[in-house]
Amino acid sequence: MVSFSKGHTKDRHPSEGLTVVDYAFAFLRALVIAGGLIWLLFHPFPPLMRFNLIYIFIVFVAYSVVLQFIVFMHPERVEKVYLAALILDMGFIGVFIRLSGGFDSNVFLAFYILAALHSFYYGLTKGLILSIAASLTYMLVVFDQIDFIVWTDMVLRLAIMFVIAGFLGFLSGKTRHDREEILKMKDEMTSLQGNLAKAYNNLQDVKRQVEQSEKLASIGRLVAELTHEINNPLDGIKNCLNVLTIEKDDAELRERYIALMQEGVREIEQAVRDLLEYAKQHEFRVEPVDVNEVIRRTVLMGEYKFNKQGIRVRTNLDRHVQDVMGDSHHLQQVFFNIIFNAIDAMPNGGVLTVESRKENDYAAVEITDSGTGIPKKDMEKIFRPFYTTKKIGEGTGLGLPISDGIVKRHSGKMYVYSYVNMGTTFRIILPTKESYDNILGGYR
Ligand SMILES: Nc1ncnc2c1ncn2[C@@H]1O[C@H](COP(=O)(O)OP(=O)(O)OP(=O)(O)O)[C@@H](O)[C@H]1O
Numbered sequence: 001m002v003s004f005s006k007g008h009t010k011d012r013h014p015s016e017g018l019t020v021v022d023y024a025f026a027f028l029r030a031l032v033i034a035g036g037l038i039w040l041l042f043h044p045f046p047p048l049m050r051f052n053l054i055y056i057f058i059v060f061v062a063y064s065v066v067l068q069f070i071v072f073m074h075p076e077r078v079e080k081v082y083l084a085a086l087i088l089d090m091g092f093i094g095v096f097i098r099l100s101g102g103f104d105s106n107v108f109l110a111f112y113i114l115a116a117l118h119s120f121y122y123g124l125t126k127g128l129i130l131s132i133a134a135s136l137t138y139m140l141v142v143f144d145q146i147d148f149i150v151w152t153d154m155v156l157r158l159a160i161m162f163v164i165a166g167f168l169g170f171l172s173g174k175t176r177h178d179r180e181e182i183l184k185m186k187d188e189m190t191s192l193q194g195n196l197a198k199a200y201n202n203l204q205d206v207k208r209q210v211e212q213s214e215k216l217a218s219i220g221r222l223v224a225e226l227t228h229e230i231n232n233p234l235d236g237i238k239n240c241l242n243v244l245t246i247e248k249d250d251a252e253l254r255e256r257y258i259a260l261m262q263e264g265v266r267e268i269e270q271a272v273r274d275l276l277e278y279a280k281q282h283e284f285r286v287e288p289v290d291v292n293e294v295i296r297r298t299v300l301m302g303e304y305k306f307n308k309q310g311i312r313v314r315t316n317l318d319r320h321v322q323d324v325m326g327d328s329h330h331l332q333q334v335f336f337n338i339i340f341n342a343i344d345a346m347p348n349g350g351v352l353t354v355e356s357r358k359e360n361d362y363a364a365v366e367i368t369d370s371g372t373g374i375p376k377k378d379m380e381k382i383f384r385p386f387y388t389t390k391k392i393g394e395g396t397g398l399g400l401p402i403s404d405g406i407v408k409r410h411s412g413k414m415y416v417y418s419y420v421n422m423g424t425t426f427r428i429i430l431p432t433k434e435s436y437d438n439i440l441g442g443y444r
């Protein structure tokens with residue numbers, strides 16, 4: 001296959017094959033042969049001279065064919081073949097000059113082609129060496145005409161050759177240098193890209209760990225509350241057992257109390273199971289999620305705290321809300337954090353309203369508390385990592401930034417409205433199944 005990438009390097013690997021330069025060389029040789037043929041046929045040569053020239057020309061054509069054959073058969077040896085060809089070409093030009101009139105012949109122009117091509121191919125130094133060799137050949141060929149040579153013409157002819165070789169050699173050297181620079185830059189870019197990808201992966205890992213530790217920190221606080229939640233049904237069970245020990249023979253009572261105890265055990269089981277489920281680390285997975293169900297589950301987890309702090313809960317979940325495309329565990333983490341922030345903002349009781357609404361192809365969730373509110377100056381800080389107004393051990397300040405990240409991952413948006421001493425509303429908009437596919441850049 002023809003490639004544009006080579007032409008200058010010293011060692012060509014066998015697998016690299018021929019380059020566009022090699023094909024250009026072959027084409028130029030064919031052109032020279034065609035031009036030479038026209039020159040031989042139409043230039044007014046004396047008959048003997050034409051005969052001699054045709055004879056040499058045939059040898060030149062045969063040599064050219066063999067040369068191209070070797071080049072095409074052994075692309076890996078192309079550099080050496082070109083060097084040998086260069087010497088032979090110079091010899092041929094010398095012979096043609098000699099046979100077609102020496103210093104008066106125009107064939108010396110062929111040296112220009114040779115100098116131009118090879119200085120471009122091999123670079124400045126070799127181009128200049130070639131020009132010196134060509135000059136010597138030329139002078140050797142016309143040496144016996146020394147008395148007739150016009151030296152100013154001679155100097156001009158050779159000078160032009162050096163200018164051509166110098167200019168093209170410099171140009172090719174610059175091209176080569178630029179290309180090497182580009183290749184170097186490309187290599188650096190590739191390794192940089194690799195490092196960046198690695199760093200990104202590490203960052204993702206850290207992010208996951210931070211998300212998880214934030215969750216565990218909030219659970220730490222929840223567990224303390226859970227003990228009370230377990231204690232209530234446990235007290236009930238204990239009561240039942242006491243009564244049953246005394247009233248052993250009352251079959252109806254026994255049945256009723258056993259049912260009550262079973263209910264208590266189920267409550268404990270459920271509370272523990274919910275907590276364990278929430279604590280687990282989950283990979284982010286996109287699937288249809290019933291947001292109302294996630295909200296219900298999360299509200300249940302705060303039940304003990306609501307009772308303890310005298311918080312009334314109003315839930316108003318729109319059953320027309322369609323499934324959201326996302327991850328229920330991650331969404332639960334968002335609702336959990338916002339609801340528990342609301343609880344923290346109402347230490348002396350209040351009202352918590354949790355609403356969901358279908359808004360076109362989106363699900364809107366609004367969680368409103370009647371708590372302390374957030375001062376305007378702190379509004380932009382609350383999404384910053386580690387910003388917290390809570391006591392050490394009570395808040396890490398990661399809840400909202402993580403929640404915001406999760407909402408964004410769902411291609412959703414989170415808004416906050418707050419009035420000091422009146423309360424705060426967190427509004428979350430999430431695309432439902434219908435709109436999810438139309439969102440450009442949606443997380444998949
Ligand atoms: N509903 C709210 N009412 C008043 N202030 C709030 C409310 N929600 C959040 N804030 C303020 O935003 C801060 C940051 O909240 P965020 O959830 O990020 O961290 P945190 O609750 O302090 O700690 P963590 O959630 O990690 O336990 C809170 O400390 C609080 O000052």
Ligand SMILES: [Mg+2]
Binds near residue numbers: 337340341395399
């Ligand atoms: Mg929080």
